[in-house]
Amino acid sequence: MVFPPPIKVHAAPKLVNLVSKLNVRVLPTRRRLSQPDGPEGRLKRMRNIVTALVKNERIEVRYHSGDEARGYAERLISEAIRYGDLHKPTMDLAKFWIHDEAAVPKLFKVLVPRYKQWPSGLPYTRMLKAPTNIADYMNSTSLYAQHLFGVLELRGNPFPPLPGPFAKPHPGAIHNVLLEEARKEYFRSQTNIEKQAEQQTQAVPVPDEEDPLEQMTHNLLSESPTTESPESKK
Amino acid sequence: MLKLFRYGFAELSSISQLSRCLSIGACSRAFTSQARRDPSETDEATAAINEGERLNLESDSTRTNSNADPHQNPYKNEMEETFAPFRFVYPEFLPDPTIKWRNRVREKLERMDMLKRRSNIDIPEFYVGSILSVTLSDRNAPGKTNTFVGICIQREGTAMRSMFTLRNVVDGHGVEITFDLYNPTILNITCLRLEKRLDENLRYLRDAPPEYSTFPFDMVPELRNPDAPVPINTLKVKLNPKPWHAKWQLWDLKGVEDFSHELESREWRKLNTWKFSEGYETAKYDLMKTYRSTIPAEEQTEIYSEVHQQLAKLTASLRKQKRKRTFVKPQKTV
Numbered sequence: 001m002v003f004p005p006p007i008k009v010h011a012a013p014k015l016v017n018l019v020s021k022l023n024v025r026v027l028p029t030r031r032r033l034s035q036p037d038g039p040e041g042r043l044k045r046m047r048n049i050v051t052a053l054v055k056n057e058r059i060e061v062r063y064h065s066g067d068e069a070r071g072y073a074e075r076l077i078s079e080a081i082r083y084g085d086l087h088k089p090t091m092d093l094a095k096f097w098i099h100d101e102a103a104v105p106k107l108f109k110v111l112v113p114r115y116k117q118w119p120s121g122l123p124y125t126r127m128l129k130a131p132t133n134i135a136d137y138m139n140s141t142s143l144y145a146q147h148l149f150g151v152l153e154l155r156g157n158p159f160p161p162l163p164g165p166f167a168k169p170h171p172g173a174i175h176n177v178l179l180e181e182a183r184k185e186y187f188r189s190q191t192n193i194e195k196q197a198e199q200q201t202q203a204v205p206v207p208d209e210e211d212p213l214e215q216m217t218h219n220l221l222s223e224s225p226t227t228e229s230p231e232s233k234k
Numbered sequence: 235m236l237k238l239f240r241y242g243f244a245e246l247s248s249i250s251q252l253s254r255c256l257s258i259g260a261c262s263r264a265f266t267s268q269a270r271r272d273p274s275e276t277d278e279a280t281a282a283i284n285e286g287e288r289l290n291l292e293s294d295s296t297r298t299n300s301n302a303d304p305h306q307n308p309y310k311n312e313m314e315e316t317f318a319p320f321r322f323v324y325p326e327f328l329p330d331p332t333i334k335w336r337n338r339v340r341e342k343l344e345r346m347d348m349l350k351r352r353s354n355i356d357i358p359e360f361y362v363g364s365i366l367s368v369t370l371s372d373r374n375a376p377g378k379t380n381t382f383v384g385i386c387i388q389r390e391g392t393a394m395r396s397m398f399t400l401r402n403v404v405d406g407h408g409v410e411i412t413f414d415l416y417n418p419t420i421l422n423i424t425c426l427r428l429e430k431r432l433d434e435n436l437r438y439l440r441d442a443p444p445e446y447s448t449f450p451f452d453m454v455p456e457l458r459n460p461d462a463p464v465p466i467n468t469l470k471v472k473l474n475p476k477p478w479h480a481k482w483q484l485w486d487l488k489g490v491e492d493f494s495h496e497l498e499s500r501e502w503r504k505l506n507t508w509k510f511s512e513g514y515e516t517a518k519y520d521l522m523k524t525y526r527s528t529i530p531a532e533e534q535t536e537i538y539s540e541v542h543q544q545l546a547k548l549t550a551s552l553r554k555q556k557r558k559r560t561f562v563k564p565q566k567t568v
Contacts, residue, residue, distance in 0.1 A: 009388070010390040011390075011392070012328075012389070012390055012391060013325075013328050013392070013529045014331075014527045018318060019525055019530055020530060021530035021533065026333065026522070028334045029526075030522065039516075039517070040515070040516045043516050072522060075521035075522060075524075079521070093521070096516075
């Protein structure tokens with residue numbers, strides 16, 4: 001039973017609230033995630049993710065619930081930018097969505113100034129698929145375990161960038177220096193092996209006279225019309 | 235095109251009774267187009283006059299830029315501010331928010347069609363609670379036209395499919411007619427009294443005494459200052475005793491007198507169960523639900539900046555023609 005019960009009227013947009021346009025993809029309906037505690041429990045699950053995101057700026061979550069919570073985080077930030085902290089309904093929203101009271105000022109004092117002059121069309125958050133070790137989930141018999149987890153982060157965070165579609169490798173980072181050295185060493189070793197192989201192929205093998213089998217094969221090869229050695233002509 | 239519903243009522247009350255009922259709340263005037271309704275502040279127990287005063291205060295603080303606190307709204311977009319009130323005056327220009335039915339090309343074509351229709355007929359500004367008179371071409375009527383007067387109890391639909399429902403009590407029968415706003419057989423729409431009510435729709439008038447929805451067919455349009463804000467009628471309707479056409483307790487209606495004494499204990503229990511099972515307390519925090527039920531402000535600005543110039547030109551020219559037609563040159567009397 002839906003509350004209040006639906007009445008057969010033609011749809012029209014609600015006009016009371018003005019909302020900012022989101023720059024993330026919005027699904028036509030909400031995801032059908034499991035909600036054992038009802039719609040209220042679902043919102044509270046979303047709230048846990050949003051609170052963790054505002055506090056830590058980069059979190060690892062289940063991909064689908066994280067992507068669902070992403071929309072709520074974007075909406076909360078856009079409302080905070082639009083109405084500010086003196087607007088009472090927006091403050092109520094912030095207090096609901098950020099369960100930790102100490103983190104509520106962070107939304108208005110840190111995130112709003114950061115995203116106020118944000119380039120248009122660029123979302124405030126980023127959702128990436130995290131690599132998952134499939135062997136850990138073999139017993140769960142789920143074929144969709146490849147992207148079980150994702151990384152949800154606020155853009156413009158102070159952490160080093162993640163390897164994603166927009167991240168550039170930092171040449172000064174220690175792991176990049178080591179990787180670069182390892183790569184160079186690998187190619188050096190590869191070239192050495194190639195050189196050795198070339199030298200081996202260029203040197204003509206001299207048959208061992210004492211071994212009859214070696215002698216036979218050498219003769220057979222030299223008799224064939226395609227490969228004629230100068231020794232057989234003599 | 236035309237739907238007709240009939241509801242029986244016992245008797246038709248006198249016009250004096252009706253006017254007495256309406257004059258209770260007609261005094262307070264307010265403008266809430268930009269005021270956000272705050273659910274925590276609205277208390278059911280507050281009197282109608284207090285409500286009107288509160289709305290007035292809110293409207294003053296939001297409407298005039300000089301009084302507004304600069305820290306109140308850090309987000310300032312002049313285009314959006316100018317076009318924000320348009321969504322109440324021309325709501326049918328906004329498309330259906332259902333994402334899977336959005337089609338930008340169709341919406342644009344429909345807007346062009348609406349402007350073409352509006353170049354032929356002056357569709358006035360009206361709201362739920364306004365009293366309208368609609369003249370419809372009807373080839374079976376004696377004068378080939380048919381006029382219906384009534385209170386607008388509902389507006390629904392978008393674009394060319396937008397409709398409004400008028401309600402009146404004729405010969406003791408409640409009559410409701412749903413008109414398509416862009417129906418080409420409509421000859422004239424006149425707003426006799428421009429006002430708003432406290433609720434989104436007034437379907438509960440079906441279960442109210444007939445004096446709340448009885449209006450004379452020879453009603454004269456009220457004169458009003460076009461620059462003044464649209465008044466809000468804070469009338470509280472007293473519903474008839476049960477049985478009702480719908481379970482009115484399930485909507486938190488603001489324009490209805492308290493009817494809690496009508497409800498039985500099992501109805502209270504069921505109401506609370508529904509509220510609990512649907513997350514009634516936290517539903518207002520569902521930000522994505524709000525987003526999916528509206529058109530974003532940026533899109534609204536885009537739509538209204540596209541049509542507003544043509545709309546203003548059309549309405550000005552049509553009203554000029556109307557004045558010319560009605561003006562009668564005074565004769566010299568010796």
